[in-house]
Amino acid sequence: MEIISYVLDGALAHRDSTGTSSVIRPGDVQRMSAGRGVMHSEFNHSQERPVHFLQIWIQPNVRGIAPEYEEKRFGPEEKRGRLRLIASPDAADGSVSIHQDARVFAGLFDGAERATLDVAPGRRVYVHVARGRIDAGGYALEAGDALKLRDVERLVLGGGKDAEVLVFDLPAATAEPCRGSGLGVRRRTRRAWASPPASGSHGA
Numbered sequence: 001m002e003i004i005s006y007v008l009d010g011a012l013a014h015r016d017s018t019g020t021s022s023v024i025r026p027g028d029v030q031r032m033s034a035g036r037g038v039m040h041s042e043f044n045h046s047q048e049r050p051v052h053f054l055q056i057w058i059q060p061n062v063r064g065i066a067p068e069y070e071e072k073r074f075g076p077e078e079k080r081g082r083l084r085l086i087a088s089p090d091a092a093d094g095s096v097s098i099h100q101d102a103r104v105f106a107g108l109f110d111g112a113e114r115a116t117l118d119v120a121p122g123r124r125v126y127v128h129v130a131r132g133r134i135d136a137g138g139y140a141l142e143a144g145d146a147l148k149l150r151d152v153e154r155l156v157l158g159g160g161k162d163a164e165v166l167v168f169d170l171p172a173a174t175a176e177p178c179r180g181s182g183l184g185v186r187r188r189t190r191r192a193w194a195s196p197p198a199s200g201s202h203g204a
Contacts, residue, residue: 002058002098004087005030005042006106008130008164010051016040020069027075029086029106031096033060033068054130054166060099070096079106081113083157083167103169109134109160117155117167124170125149132163 005012007026014030015021017039024030032040044051072094078084083105091097095104107115109132119125127136127147136147137155149155150172157165 001034002060002100003032003034004056004058004096004098004104005032005053006056006086006130006166007051007053010049010053011045012051012053013043013045014040016067016069018067018069022071024071028071028073029096031068031070031087031098033065033099035065035067038067054128056104056166058098058100058102061101062099065099072096074106076108079108079164081107081109081115083107083115083117101171105167105169107157107163107165107167109157109163109165111160112158113160114156114158116157117169119149119152119154119169122172124172125152125155126168126170127155127157128166128168130164130166133159133161134163134165135159136165 005014005024006029007024009026011023011025013021013023016032022030023045032038074084074086084107085093085095085103086106087098087104088095089098089101105117109115117125125148127141127149129141129143129145131143133140133142134157135141136157137149137152139147141147155167
């Protein structure tokens with residue numbers, strides 16, 4: 001899997017069997033390619049406040065590669081009123097690179113702020129609202145809502161109320177979320193204050 005972690009609040013600590021360890025905070029995007037296999041653990045870095053994060057699993061289009069790790073920061077000014085590319089197959093615009101013909105965008109919207117994403121023929125779009133409220137393609141969405149679109153030429157986002165949104169531009173073969181293959185989005189809030197026990201580690 002291509003595993004993308006996106007922190008909304010707090011701080012998320014990461015360790016894996018490649019020797020990588022880090023702490024990511026709001027604005028940071030972490031990409032880990034599990035490749036041939038990796039053991040990793042994630043846990044709340046703070047003993048005083050919870051961590052709230054999204055974790056996206058995307059099936060890669062290659063097999064047998066060595067595990068890889070990457071991390072970049074995208075400040076709120078880069079996402080305000082627009083869709084900022086944060087993950088892509090060619091690391092375009094400074095995004096993290098993933099082994100799949102997919103692109104992930106993040107945006108912050110409030111009031112009159114609007115953004116448009118042109119959709120190429122044969123592509124599909126998946127929208128996930130991380131927080132707040134927004135109109136996406138004519139649909140009113142709230143935090144935790146998701147929207148799947150196909151056979152559209154563009155996606156228009158607007159009418160946001162403290163909204164933070166992730167948008168996925170996907171090939172048709174990977175456009176079904178949470179079905180065992182393709183795309184999966186998990187919304188997670190970790191409230192454990194101590195480092196995790198051994199059972200908290202998991203392989204990918």
